[in-house]
Amino acid sequence: MSELTIYNTLTRAKERFVPHVAGKAGLYVCGPTVYDYIHIGNARTFTTFDMVARWLRTVGLDVTYVRNVTDIDDKIIDRANERGIPFRELAESMAAAFNEDCARLKLLAPDREPRATKYVDAMLGLIETLETKGLAYRAPNGDVYFSVRDFPGYGKLSRRNLDDLRAGERVAVETAKKDPLDFALWKSAKPGEPSWSSKYGDGRPGWHIECSAMAAAELGTPVDLHGGAVDLTFPHHENEIAQSEGAGHTPFTRCWMHGAFLNMDSEKMSKSLGNFFTLREILAKLDPVRGGETVRFFLLRGHYRSEINYTWETLEDAGNTLLGFYTALREVAPANAPIDWSHPLAARFRAAMSDDFDTPVAFAVLHELRGEVNRTKSAEAAGLLKALGATLGFFQTDPDAFLKGGVELDVEAKIAERKAAKAAKDFGRADAIRKELEAAGVILEDKPGGNTEWRRR
Known part of the structure; x- marks a missing residue:
């Protein structure tokens, strides 16, 4: 297999990926804060790392x-209070919805899915160590x-100089801090908020400490x-680097x-x-059989480090391209x-x-292979197309079922009536x-011998 290289944000260079234990790889991805449904920009991130996990296994x-x-955060608490429900009820319902959305995108379930509220003791242990130091x-x-x-090297990942940083943007100014740049590890309990007991008094963890504790507990370091x-x-x-x-x-x-980012009209898409x-x-507007894979295809055909722009037209184009692949395989x-x-x-x-998960080039190869299938009618070429697609999570639905989609109209009866x-x-x-049938989004293809095949537009 080719040597795998990945662009490392820390060094700003592509580097050979060498896990610290030969033959094994620990991948940690910051997951959702479960206070609302994910937007399609969030979906891009999780689809990207599903692709990464698949390719690491392929090699x-x-x-x-x-x-x-x-599952514990200011946004979750605020949203739960707005709805008048316990924070755990909101978090559980949104976590279930998140997993349903991931399944629609054909994302593989992670091997481990730690919840922040289950690791409060580990977070407190990390905070105590930092206090001791x-x-x-x-x-x-x-x-x-x-x-x-007091932490040498702060800013090495983002390339930010402490003297140039200003309180504002994403750093709250609080008089309790010694320095405006300091961030919360533990937040003292406030009336009406969930809390845990600790040597620091009742409270709850800050957001950043959660991932430091969970990554170390689940994967070890580095x-x-x-x-x-x-x-x-x-x-x-x-902040994870500084803490850990x-x-x-x-x-x-x-x-x-x-x-x-995924942009909307060339502007970063975000809930804020x-x-x-x-x-x-978006999925509600798409065919139930094809929608998830269509969105996945749209999200992965651009390089993960390049911004892409979402419009209905770009999504529709991705769907039409995907139909072409499935038509070849049918x-x-x-x-x-x-x-x-x-x-x-x-x-x-x-x-x-x-080469740093260069999906645009990989997709170009798939297009070339599809052309070979159409030209030569080779079962071996079709098999290779399907197998390569599988490494990215594509082309695994039965082609006939995919092309027909979730049609409620009795198309076969209409075809028989038309034949008569x-x-x-x-x-x-x-x-x-x-x-x-065309008005209902069904395209007929008359074949030699009098047979008629059909697919959804």
């Missing part, structure tokens, strides 16, 4: 994929803060590959990987800006055989994916039936 690594769930302090308001200026969206680089991942390495887990992570569609809203039954990596197209696909009309030379009625 022969024994992968442990950990994707956490943040002089990197954490108790504030007069009962909170515990990390002392940023973590081979740590991922998330690019907006987590600062402050979340920067400050506590003695050095290095905390060997390779940092960040995915770019209010310019987003939830994944559920016309030529794929041979069932393992991937022959010596095949020139398979070798190019492997080289592209092993043609036999009776009632071509006006036959044409009317075709138009009726």
Whole structure:
């Protein structure tokens, strides 16, 4: 197999991926904060790292994929209070919805899915270690803060200079802090909020400490590959490094990987800006059989480090392209055989994916292979197309079922009625039936010998 290289945000360079234990790879991805349904921008991140986990396994690594769930957070508490329900009830319902959405996108379940509320003791142990090392302090308001200026190297991931940082943007100014850049490790209990007992008094963990504790508990350190969206680089991942390495887990992570934004009309899509569609809203407008894979295809065909723009037209284009692949696989039954990596197209696909997951080049290879299937009608070429697609989570639905989609109309009965009309030379009625089906999104394809096949538009 080709040597796998990944762009490391920490070094700003592509590096050979070498796990700290030969043949194994620990992947940690910052998962959802479960206070609402995910939007399609969130879906891009989780689809990207599903692709990464699949490819790591394709190249022969024994992968442990950990994707956490943040089930205690200011947003969860606020939203639960708005609805008048316990925070756990909201978190459980949104976590279940998240997993349903992931299944629609054909995301594999992570090997481990730790919940923050189950690791509070581990977080408190980490905070105590940081306090012992002089990197954490108790504030007069009962909170515990990390002392940023006492940790050498703070800013090395995001390339930010402490003297240039200003309180604002994403750093709250609080009088209890010694420095505006310090961040909360433990938040003292407030009336009406959930809390846990600790030596620091009743309270709850800060957001950043959660991932440091869960990653160390689930994978140990160093973590081979740590991922998330690019907006987590600062402050979340920067703070994870400070906490973990400050506590003695050095290095905390060997390779940092960040995915770019998905934009709406060329502007970052986010809940805070209010310019987003939830994944559920989009899937509700798509065919139930094809919608999830269509969105997945749209999200993966651009390189993960390049911003992509969401419009209905770009999504529709992805869907039409996917139909072309499934049409080829319906016309030529794929041979069932393992991937022959010596095949020139398979070798190019492997080289592209092993070069920092270069999906645009890999997709170009799939297009070329589809052309070969259409041209040669080769079962072996069709088999290779299906097998290579499988490494990215594509082309595994029965082609006929995929092309027909979730049609409620009795298409077969309409085709039989049209065939009878043609036999009776009632071509006006036959044409009317075709138009009726086209209006319902059904495309008919008359084949030699009088057979008619159909698919959804």
